[in-house]
Amino acid sequence: LHEIGHSVVALWYKIQVRSITLFMFGGVAQIEGESPNAGAEFLIAVAGPLVSFFLAFVCNELLRVFSDNPPLLALFKYLAYINLALGLFNLIPGYPLDGGRVFRAMVWAITGDLPRATFIAAKVGQGFAFVFILIGFWKIFSGDIPGGLWIIFLGWFLKNAATTHIPSS
Secondary structure: OOOHHHHHHHHHHOOOEEEEEEEEEEEEEEEEOOOOOHHHHHHHHHHHHHHHHHHHHHHHHHHHOOOOOOOHHHHHHHHHHHHHHHHHHHHHOOOHHHHHHEEEEEHHHHOOOOOHHHHHHHHHHHHHHHHHHHHHHHHHHOOOHHHHHHHHHHHHHHHHHHHOOOOOO
């Protein structure tokens, strides 16, 4: 549903959505071309996390409705947590995460220069990736090997994704 949020707003701006692909750790809406302006980019980017937050809210409200049903209570509690975590993670301002796209839209609005905004947002994304990797190693040396490896993996993934958006000199 998160990716459908992006797609619906893109379609509102008459931007074609080629497909939605789901992966083990997330998904991506294949949107044709760039947004027509910074405002559209901002709204398309923020739509996914807003859908996640809305789903977290709905699942949290359903906890009251099903308070006497332990299996459903556990399910909605889990879904509320997962959607909240998904929305928050995606708002990290590391391009190409949604938060990075929001940041890119703001830089684009200020500078009027999309390639420059993309470069800056991708560099910020690399910075966040580096911080993730450092935190991962810190967690490993603190004794949390699985958690540390997971955070290093996320940092590595973000670094590779951000690097592909930096034009070669």
